[in-house]
Amino acid sequence: MQKRFFLRTLAAASVLAAAGTSAFAQQAPFKIGLILPMTGQQATTGRQIEAAAKLWMAQNGDTVAGRKVQLIVKDDTSLPDVTRRVAQELIVNDKVDVVAGFGITPSALAVAPIATQSKTPLVVMAAATSSITEASPYVVRTSFTLPQAAVAMGDWAPKNNIKTVVTLVTDYGPGIDAEKFFNDRFLFNGGKVLEKLRVPLRNPDFAPFLQKVRDLKPDALFVFVPSGAGAAVMKQFGERGMDKAGIRLIGTGDVTDDDQLNDMGDVALGVVTSHHYSTAHNSPANKKYVEAFMKANNKLRPNFMSVGGYDGMRVIYEALKKTGGKGGGDALLAAMKGQIFESPRGPVFIDAQTRDIVQNIYLRKVEKKDGQLWNVEFDVIKDVKDPGKTK
Numbered sequence: 001m002q003k004r005f006f007l008r009t010l011a012a013a014s015v016l017a018a019a020g021t022s023a024f025a026q027q028a029p030f031k032i033g034l035i036l037p038m039t040g041q042q043a044t045t046g047r048q049i050e051a052a053a054k055l056w057m058a059q060n061g062d063t064v065a066g067r068k069v070q071l072i073v074k075d076d077t078s079l080p081d082v083t084r085r086v087a088q089e090l091i092v093n094d095k096v097d098v099v100a101g102f103g104i105t106p107s108a109l110a111v112a113p114i115a116t117q118s119k120t121p122l123v124v125m126a127a128a129t130s131s132i133t134e135a136s137p138y139v140v141r142t143s144f145t146l147p148q149a150a151v152a153m154g155d156w157a158p159k160n161n162i163k164t165v166v167t168l169v170t171d172y173g174p175g176i177d178a179e180k181f182f183n184d185r186f187l188f189n190g191g192k193v194l195e196k197l198r199v200p201l202r203n204p205d206f207a208p209f210l211q212k213v214r215d216l217k218p219d220a221l222f223v224f225v226p227s228g229a230g231a232a233v234m235k236q237f238g239e240r241g242m243d244k245a246g247i248r249l250i251g252t253g254d255v256t257d258d259d260q261l262n263d264m265g266d267v268a269l270g271v272v273t274s275h276h277y278s279t280a281h282n283s284p285a286n287k288k289y290v291e292a293f294m295k296a297n298n299k300l301r302p303n304f305m306s307v308g309g310y311d312g313m314r315v316i317y318e319a320l321k322k323t324g325g326k327g328g329g330d331a332l333l334a335a336m337k338g339q340i341f342e343s344p345r346g347p348v349f350i351d352a353q354t355r356d357i358v359q360n361i362y363l364r365k366v367e368k369k370d371g372q373l374w375n376v377e378f379d380v381i382k383d384v385k386d387p388g389k390t391k
């Protein structure tokens with residue numbers, strides 16, 4: 001009697017244990033490997049995107065279609081060799097379901113072949129060289145492209161008394177895109193580019209370049225520098241008295257980055273840029289976003305990088321939901337394509353064909369309101385597809 005009871009209990013226990021195992025297997029968390037520059041020259045971008053991803057999860061929970069979501073943040077210090085190693089570890093050891101982040105173009109490009117090989121969706125939340133989406137069929141982008149932003153400025157400038165320009169860009173993918181697409185459009189509209197200057201990505205010294213611009217005396221200086229470098233350009237532009245000498249500053253919105261704008265001082269007043277996001281974007285969705293972001297981050301202003309991170313999380317969550325919590329590289333990718341939603345930046349669309357983001361580009365002017373500087377939007381070009389795509 002005793003023995004039979006014991007055996008029955010044992011059998012029941014092992015059934016329970018087996019059920020426990022399978023329940024555990026079903027509940028394995030869905031892992032997002034978020035690779036960002038948390039230290040080094042691009043650290044502001046990492047800080048913004050991490051904060052936005054965490055805000056998304058705080059607002060939307062950490063369970064999607066019954067599946068627990070786990071965010072694993074890794075610092076790549078913005079060095080592509082480190083990005084590659086970290087991505088490999090995340091995919092092979094941690095078995096992440098998605099890799100995301102990527103502060104600069106070389107980091108995204110370093111991981112593209114690994115994404116293809118392992119069939120892991122790679123969500124680009126920051127990097128903005130046009131060609132990145134063509135480096136792997138597993139890339140989906142929620143940031144923007146430099147051609148998207150630069151073409152709008154090539155149209156605006158010649159209509160606003162800017163006939164001669166010197167371009168100054170950071171010498172790598174996005175800078176070369178910005179230079180080419182601004183130049184081509186500006187030329188097409190009858191403008192003249194007097195000189196094209198390029199500064200190195202690592203430890204740039206803008207002084208000698210700005211001196212050259214002063215000597216050339218164009219109507220305007222067109223600038224692209226990556227997020228985080230704008231304040232240095234603005235400071236030296238002011239110190240050389242270039243604004244007083246009648247040279248205007250224009251560019252894509254990276255140079256009047258909302259993250260730094262308030263510290264740039266009056267030299268930034270009146271600077272016109274073209275971009276996909278401003279903290280001052282006037283919509284209820286953005287007001288809610290800015291308020292929540294600043295509250296959660298000790299009054300830090302969300303910039304365009306943060307919005308790429310926030311929307312990237314939405315795209316991943318929606319895709320996981322569509323697969324009923326199952327995931328799987330190809331199923332997730334298919335579910336990311338074609339998503340349409342309202343971002344804090346305005347309406348956006350993930351083009352199913354290119355896997356790139358289609359969005360409004362705004363013209364903005366730096367203005368002071370209530371003692372603070374803002375990129376105030378005054379015009380919009382709707383639903384802009386990346387003009388840089390070769391197919």
Ligand code: VNL
Pocket residue numbers: 042045103104105106126127128129173174225226227228254
């Ligand atoms: C890139 C493009 C990086 C635009 C940026 O900031 C930016 C890039 C870090 O593709 O590397 O503002």
